[in-house]
Each structure stands twice: as structure tokens, then as C-alpha cells.
Amino acid sequence: MNMNKLKQYKYHYNYSKQYGDTDIMVTYWNKIQDYLAWELYGEFGYDTCKMVEREEILTKTINLLK
Secondary structure: OOHHHHHHHHHHHHHHHHOOOHHHHHHHHHHHHHHHHHHHHOOOOHHHOOHHHHHHHHHHHHHHOO
């Protein structure tokens, strides 16, 4: 897993959160989920995952952004 890419996404997410820019927050939230779907399951995005996989990705995304 490329942690540099995730750190970059997390940085941009937190920066936009700090300034209240929800559009950019949602964009980076989705990028993180899509990246995790690709890394963990080889899927082409969060939307193509099964419900069980989505739950795990959601948990990992929340834990990453704490």
C-alpha cells in the first residue's frame, strides 16, 4: 500500500476540513475510499465493492482520518 498517496489525501482532506470546504472534503473522502478499494480488493472503485467490503473500507477510512 502506498502510504505516501494516502498521507497526501489525508493532508488535503484535513486542510479542507480546517477551512470548512466541504466540496473538497468529499472529493478526498471519495479518493481515499477508491484507493483503498483498489489496494485491498483490486476493485475499480468503492462503488464496485460488495457490501461487506464497503463496510471494511469505510472502517479503514474513518480510522485513517482520526
